[in-house]
Amino acid sequence: MLENKDQSKTSLSQLGEFGLINHITKNFSIQQQSTIKAIGDDAAVLDFKSKKTVVSTDLLVEGVHFDLSYMPLKHLGYKAVVVNVSDICAMNATPTQVTVSIAVSNRFPLEAIEELYEGIRLACDFYKVDLIGGDTTSSTTGLLISVTALGEATEEEITYRSGAQENDLLVVTGDIGSAYMGLQVLEREKQVFLVNPQNQPNLEDYSYIIERQLKPEARNDIKELLQKLDVKPTSMIDISDGISSEIMHICKASNVGCNLYEDKLPLDPQLINVCEEFNLDSTTIAINGGEDYELLFTVSMNDFEKIKGNPHLSIIGHITAEKEGIHLITRENTKLPLKARGWNALNEEE
Known part of the structure; x- marks a missing residue:
């Protein structure tokens, strides 16, 4: 991203930790009845009454999970909330609160942190979750963001990975593979930009898949949709690491096998076009690309x-x-063993 050198920037040291916390959280409002006390004490106080609480945490590290050369800070803040809300949705629960912790180096002025928290606030507003706490500290290695999400559900509603039964149908929401190809386009344009900084990319033809990468949405609508259809999922997981990996998680937890049909995979037309442009097989991308944050159940x-x-x-x-x-049952009706080639957080080579 081109930087405006004329901007006046506020050093975080001018505010101190508590001044920073007060500054970046003053625009967050309480939306959940279960939030008794949010930010401002030693701990948050929540009251879920008769419901079960579900909790999930994700850590996002600069240079591993995101690249600030093409990921705007506002989008990053939004996405950090989304990836955790998605885990709550994958339990067939309703997301209610988040905590956000950041470690930040001195190359980030206050204005950058404001952008990050504006994205966090927009996501909190959209998903109706409350920011109830977190931590801020310094970092020598760029930016780290840790988000913990909480949600609620009745015991009957909660859906685990371990409930799949023989003859159950395998269902996915939305479309898959687009987020991965959005990342490939952004990486390609970054390399072009590094060679020729005067070259401004035209990304109009890639708008959908880039949005799927930079501003994904969690499927918090699916719980209500299934309730209206009078359907109770037997198992559920979100697609963060590629659908092949997620199918294997369900099968392992449920002690079952699975047949996945190539001709049934939901692919966006833009994904198919870009796979052809990159000379990549769209099925391979669809089943192994991650970060779609759709639900598989x-x-x-x-x-x-x-x-x-x-x-x-x-x-x-x-x-x-x-x-x-x-x-995987191919379009030619060939039966191929499904292998997990999705994202492995501990091994970037996979």
Whole structure:
């Protein structure tokens, strides 16, 4: 991103830690009845009454999970909340609160932190979650963001990875693969820019897949959608690491196998075009690319009539006996063992 050298910048040391916390949280409002006390004491106070609480945490590290040369700080703040809200949605629960902790180096002025927290605030407003605390500290290695999300659900609503049964249908929301290809376009344009900084990229033809990478959305609408359809998922997971990896997580936790059908995968037309441009196989990208933050779940075969034809849902396969293994059924009707080649947080090479 081109930097305006004339901007006046405020050093974080001018505010101190508590001054910074007061400054960046003053525009956050309380939206949940369960939030008794948010920021301003030694701990937040929540009251979920008869419901169960679900909790999930993610850590985002500059240079590993995001690149600030093309990721605007406002988008980063928004995405940091989304990836955690998505984990709550993947339990078939309702997200309610988040805590946000940051470690930041002295190259970031106050104005940069304001941008980051504006994105966090927009996500909190959109998903109706309350910011209830966190921590701020200094860093020698750039920017780190840790978000913990909380949510609520009744015991009957909560859905684990371990409930898939033989003959269940495998269902996915939205489309898959686009976020990964959005990242490939951004990386390509970054390399062009490094060679020729005068060259401004024209990204109009890639708007959808880039948005899927820079500003993904969590599927907090699916719990209500399934309730209205009178469908209770038997297992559920979100697609952060690629659908092949997520299918394997469900199958391992549930002690089942699976057949995934290539011709049923929901691919956006822009994804298909860009895969051709990059000379990449769209199926490979769709099943191995991560960061879609869609939901993958299983439902009983008896619910087929309730969900078939729904514009938000695609039936992409079915659960088999564990001994039959986990397979991709190609368009030519060839049965291939499904391998997890998605994102591995501890090994960037995979």
